[in-house]
Amino acid sequence: MGTSDVFSIILALVGTVGVIVLTYFGSRWYVNQFLKKTGSGGQHIKVVERLIVGKNGSIIIIDIQGNQYLVGVTENSIQILTELEKPITFQKKQDTSKESFLSMVKSFSQKEKQHEKND
Structure with a gap:
């Protein structure tokens, strides 16, 4: 396995983790906005x-x-x-x-x- 293969695997892994983290925070933001609009409290x-x-x-x-x-x-x-x-x-x-x-x-x-x- 070459250096470029290892680098591309690490880059793909970092990208995947980044997408997961962004999805988590995006969904938290969306839920907070939704709760404010529906007037749950x-x-x-x-x-x-x-x-x-x-x-x-x-x-x-x-x-x-x-x-x-x-x-x-x-x-x-x-x-x-x-x-x-x-x-x-x-x-x-x-x-x-x-x-x-x-x-x-x-x-x-x-x-x-x-x-x-x-x-």
Whole structure:
């Protein structure tokens, strides 16, 4: 294999990784723009938490200007189950940065090492 063959393989690899990275950041940007246009997080109504309880059902805690409600949602209906007496605080979304990804990879590799030791 010649030097030019190795160089062309490395160049193709770098190009492929570049396309993957651009696609990732482009899709994140597109989703953020889409969410802003659809108004998923309104000014007066916020989803505090959601729990999927079945194939087609979930329980949602929503906040409407400080009043919180427990709502049952299925394919066919939406019902207010109760108004919460004690409000639940909003949780910030986890930071999906390079550091959190790196910590996930490290924890996965540690679990694999422990699994290999046990076998």
